[in-house]
Amino acid sequence: MNVNCNSTCLCGAVSVSATLKSNAIVVCHCTQCQRWTGGGPLYVVRAEGIVFHYDDNIGLYHASQHGERGYCRSCGTTLYWSMRGKSPQFLPVGLLEDQSGLRVKEEIFVDYRPSWLSPYPGATQSTEAEQLRALQDYLKKNQ
Ligand SMILES: [Zn+2]
Ligand SMILES: [Zn+2]
Structure with missing residues (x-):
């Protein structure tokens, strides 16, 4: 799946173009994402060549x-999450106009999934501890 995406935020001040490399949705249940999205997890897809236009209108929060x-x-539209100072590699699913063919393949920070939300059948599940270990490995490799 190699899909070009062009979209904008809610008000149109920021537009984005990118190429989706797979149909896999990653779901983050961490409490920061829950607050950021206003309820429920953050749903993202991996993308390459993400370019934001009018990016002086993008606010950053650490x-x-x-x-x-x-x-x-x-x-206030959610635009991206990335490692600090790195270019974004994930786009929120809600920015995509065409979401056909996408499937939830991976759930992370599942220890924080609210009780009213069921796991997605067939999606891999990883906990905060597993994610933090993966982050440490990433940081070691990218020093
Ligand atoms: Zn906007
Ligand atoms: Zn999160």
Whole structure:
């Protein structure tokens, strides 16, 4: 699956173009994402060549030591999460106009999944401890 995506935030001040490399949705249940999205997890897809236009309208928030959250300063739309200072590799599913063919393949921070939300059948499940171990490995490799 190699899909070009062009979209904008809610108010249109920021537009984005990117190429989706797979149909896999990653679901993050961490409490930061729950607050950021306003309820429920953050649903993202991996993408390459993500370019934001009018990016002086993007606000950045560092909710944790390593993460960076981008949002539209005018309308508050969730634009991306990335490692601090790195270019974004994930796009929120809600920015995609065509979501056909996408499937939830991976759930992370499942220890924080709210009790009213069931696991997605067939999706891999990983906990906060597993994610933090993966982050440490990543940081060691990318020093
Ligand atoms: Zn906006
Ligand atoms: Zn999260």
